[in-house]
Amino acid sequence: MNCDYCNKPAVVHEVTVKNGEKHEVHLCEEHAAEAGMNMPGSKPINELLTKFVISHPSSSGGAATSGTSRSAKSVHRRCATCGLGLDEFRRTGLLGCPDCYESFRSQLEPLIERAQNGGVSHLGKTPRRAGASIDRQLHRQRLIQELDHAVNAEQYERAAQLRDQLESLETDTPNADENHDRASESSSPKKE
Amino acid sequence: MELRERPHPWNDYNGPHDDVIMSCRVRLARNLAGFPFVNRASSTQCHEMLRMARRIVLTDDVAPGMIWVDINSATSRDRALLMERHLISKNFSESSHARAVAVSGDESLSVMVNEEDHLRMQLLRPGLQLEDAFERINAVDDAIESRLDYAFSSRWGYLTACPTNVGTGIRFSVMAHLPALKITGEVDRVKRAAKDLNLAVRGYYGEGTESAGDFYQISNQITLGRSETELRDEFQKQILPHIIQYEQESRQVLVDRNPILLDDRVHRAFAILKTARLLGVEEAMKLLSRVRLGLYLERIADVDLNAINRLFLQIQPAHLQLHAESRLSNEEMRQARADLVRSTLGG
Ligand SMILES: [Zn+2]
Numbered sequence: 376m377n378c379d380y381c382n383k384p385a386v387v388h389e390v391t392v393k394n395g396e397k398h399e400v401h402l403c404e405e406h407a408a409e410a411g412m413n414m415p416g417s418k419p420i421n422e423l424l425t426k427f428v429i430s431h432p433s434s435s436g437g438a439a440t441s442g443t444s445r446s447a448k449s450v451h452r453r454c455a456t457c458g459l460g461l462d463e464f465r466r467t468g469l470l471g472c473p474d475c476y477e478s479f480r481s482q483l484e485p486l487i488e489r490a491q492n493g494g495v496s497h498l499g500k501t502p503r504r505a506g507a508s509i510d511r512q513l514h515r516q517r518l519i520q521e522l523d524h525a526v527n528a529e530q531y532e533r534a535a536q537l538r539d540q541l542e543s544l545e546t547d548t549p550n551a552d553e554n555h556d557r558a559s560e561s562s563s564p565k566k567e
Numbered sequence: 568m569e570l571r572e573r574p575h576p577w578n579d580y581n582g583p584h585d586d587v588i589m590s591c592r593v594r595l596a597r598n599l600a601g602f603p604f605v606n607r608a609s610s611t612q613c614h615e616m617l618r619m620a621r622r623i624v625l626t627d628d629v630a631p632g633m634i635w636v637d638i639n640s641a642t643s644r645d646r647a648l649l650m651e652r653h654l655i656s657k658n659f660s661e662s663s664h665a666r667a668v669a670v671s672g673d674e675s676l677s678v679m680v681n682e683e684d685h686l687r688m689q690l691l692r693p694g695l696q697l698e699d700a701f702e703r704i705n706a707v708d709d710a711i712e713s714r715l716d717y718a719f720s721s722r723w724g725y726l727t728a729c730p731t732n733v734g735t736g737i738r739f740s741v742m743a744h745l746p747a748l749k750i751t752g753e754v755d756r757v758k759r760a761a762k763d764l765n766l767a768v769r770g771y772y773g774e775g776t777e778s779a780g781d782f783y784q785i786s787n788q789i790t791l792g793r794s795e796t797e798l799r800d801e802f803q804k805q806i807l808p809h810i811i812q813y814e815q816e817s818r819q820v821l822v823d824r825n826p827i828l829l830d831d832r833v834h835r836a837f838a839i840l841k842t843a844r845l846l847g848v849e850e851a852m853k854l855l856s857r858v859r860l861g862l863y864l865e866r867i868a869d870v871d872l873n874a875i876n877r878l879f880l881q882i883q884p885a886h887l888q889l890h891a892e893s894r895l896s897n898e899e900m901r902q903a904r905a906d907l908v909r910s911t912l913g914g
């Protein structure tokens with residue numbers, strides 16, 4: 376979509392509803408700056424989140440921002456791994472677990488792109504152990520949940536076993552770079 | 568806690584561009600794969616995280632002389648001490664779940680465990696030395712990563728609790744001393760411009776704090792779509808030179824337009840510091856800021872710049888409390904502050 380005032384691509388889209396009438400404004404970077412509208416990328420996340428919430432059909436309020444409105448169903452969406460609901464994320468701005476990025480992918484994508492000034496995928500450092508660790512991740516996920524249950528049920532022996540298993544999961548690094556000597560593992564923590 | 572026996576982390580604050588950039592910092596946000604993020608973790612899981620982090624972080628290949636401070640059992644004074652040294656955040660100091668910080672012997676490195684992310688590691692250096700700070704924190708990250716699975720996806724990079732930190736999880740920041748921009752009233756223009764450049768301008772103690780002593784924490788906000796070195800170079804080579812130059816030019820304006828007024832401000836500030844019997848922290852920081860400005864502009868001599876730099880920290884409440892035998896009242900605090908400043912400056 377192009378800017379209302381010139382032929383450059385519009386970067387700011389604003390839809391307002393006044394007295395039941397819908398007004399749309401589409402502006403390029405220059406004209407948006409002239410109109411005093413902030414660039415999407417320069418907005419802090421809380422502001423973005425507020426808009427995100429406001430734009431939701433179920434919430435009241437006259438103003439709505441296009442491009443961020445979602446179907447009413449999505450608010451009930453939950454992350455299968457940690458149980459976080461989308462509504463809770465909107466309230467706190469915090470995700471519940473690494474899997475939330477997949478669980479809420481379609482909601483997060485536009486949000487992140489705006490907050491990151493157009494950045495949509497990772498460039499830069501990659502952990503050496505990444506990729507080969509899916510099994511370990513699932514294993515850890517199971518252990519950490521069981522540990523929680525064990526402690527809640529006051530099964531302390533079981534909890535200790537689970538802690539040992541978690542620990543061996545960390546030290547058991549078949550795919551880690553061999554240059555990182557395992558010897559450092561045995562150096563004991565310092566006293567406080 | 569050993570910090571108490573270390574009255575000051577650094578001997579001096581000398582570094583490139585230290586007239587404007589007091590110190591710089593690189594922060595990395597990391598989370599453990601297969602673990603809920605801190606805000607969603609149970610108490611058991613938070614403790615488990617601490618146990619694992621402690622075992623991994625307190626080794627010499629992470630950094631020499633690491634100490635571990637359990638924030639839950641730390642006194643409020645020790646928490647304040649850590650915050651005054653910028654080793655923990657305000658939020659971290661004030662929350663109540665299981666959390667800890669590991670600090671290296673030279674206090675350049677701190678690793679907060681169970682802050683917003685499982686690990687928040689930061690490296691502080693005097694002056695503008697972001698290359699050096701980045702290299703060091705990167706080595707720390709490598710050492711920790713060799714023993715821990717980080718939550719990472721090829722699409723999003725390092726996964727963080729707040730989606731605004733996702734990607735590199737890196738934040739570059741500087742503690743900028745902008746007294747001339749403050750005097751000329753142009754610091755608000757810097758703040759507005761910074762926003763357009765995707766920078767955050769915060770107070771002396773970071774997020775949610777006010778500026779004090781004309782210090783502003785300026786940091787990059789973008790973490791995704793650009794590599795660590797690209798982000799660093801953009802911040803250090805394209806953005807910061809403008810801010811440094813803007814402050815330097817404003818200082819020159821003060822010298823050129825009204826040197827008497829400038830001298831009056833600087834010497835009056837110094838005279839108060841040398842003679843006052845009661846000093847509030849904000850007043851002291853404001854006066855120290857003017858003396859610091861005067862020293863760099865050579866409007867005042869025979870004052871040790873490092874002593875002034877150290878005083879900014881030493882006059883903070885928890886640091887003043889260090890040498891006191893009992894808890895100081897507000898009034899006693901003001902007196903102790905004035906006494907310390909006077910004796911340091913030979914008043
Ligand atoms: Zn236009």
Ligand SMILES: [Zn+2]
Binds near residue numbers: 455472473475
């Ligand atoms: Zn989740």
